[in-house]
Amino acid sequence: MKKIYITPAVEINETMVCQMMALSIQDVAADSSPILVEEEVDMDIWED
Secondary structure (H helix, E strand, O other), rough: OOOOOOOOOOOOOOOOOOEEEOOOOOOOOOOOOOOOOOOOOOOOOOOO
16 A cells, blocks of 8 residues: 655734734833832742
8 A cells, every 4th residue: 555645734814903902001100110020939839
């Protein structure tokens, strides 16, 4: 029996956005506070 490989069909659709898709709503103005916080090293996800 001869094995036949059939190449799968591929379709590529290129899209572009016309307007902003998402917006973060903030009530306060940005300041110079740090963005990142220190990591909690004693965190245990299995703790009750």
